[in-house]
Amino acid sequence: MKQFALAAATAFFATVAQAQTDVITYTTDESFEDVVFGLENAIVDAGLVVDSVSHVGDMLERTKADVGSDVTIFAHADTYSFCSAAISRRVMEADPMNVVFCPYDIFVIQRPGDDKVTIGFRDYPDGAMQAVEDLLDGIARAAIGLN
Template identity: 75%
Template sequence: MKHLIRALAVSACAAVATGPALAQSAVTYDTDQSFDDVIFGLENAILDAGLVVDHVSHTGDMLERTREDVGSDVVLFEHADVYSFCSAQISREVMEDDPMNIRFCPYDIFVIVRPETPDTTTIGFTQYPDGAMQKVQEMLDGIARAAIGIE
């Protein structure tokens, strides 16, 4: 009986540890600027912050290119790119607070145009948890705002 109880306890812990993660909200800003203008502003804002773009994911192109292959007829985006980058200073600060904050690095800002709102470009990023990660959220918010000219 003792073994059965222990096995059930271990199974319960494993189920909790491997359960689905909670979805995080996004912080977004809409603008009437074109996708290309927002991308140009984002690239400049990242550079102006003393950072370097690590990677640009052309997510919208990939989703459109593979849409029929996966059996869908839904066009999700007119344009959609995700810019990934990191800050050595801020990353060190948040990881010294909690080394598991590594899971958030690199940091991403997305720019999208949806088919149902073709005159609206949205720029945004993941909302981070309270605590040290708010430093990252403040950095991303400043970069996103600078990209579209919001003070």
């Protein structure tokens, strides 16, 4: 039984380590509101629909005292989730386990006292998932006028 528990713990931590990924970001002088507006338009212009918006910054600010903190991490922080049926099908036909990456997310953040806004997304594994990374890169760049 101890060997099973050790093997399970090792597999869990290996999975956690694999889940940690790099991030691709772009920083701009545009306002947070302008970047969010640009992102929403870029997603729609790509023929996609926003599934959800997570207001991460608001949640962290609202709950900071509840978890014993007084630190404001973000002035603004939102994450937009969406999917592409065509690209998702392609990457999951290549490897059904690519389901772990769906839906796809792009975040927009601004730190307190900073006039810069950052837009970004996770760096996906090489192979089939590069199609998703290319899609997200195009959307993020379009959101801030880099395309």
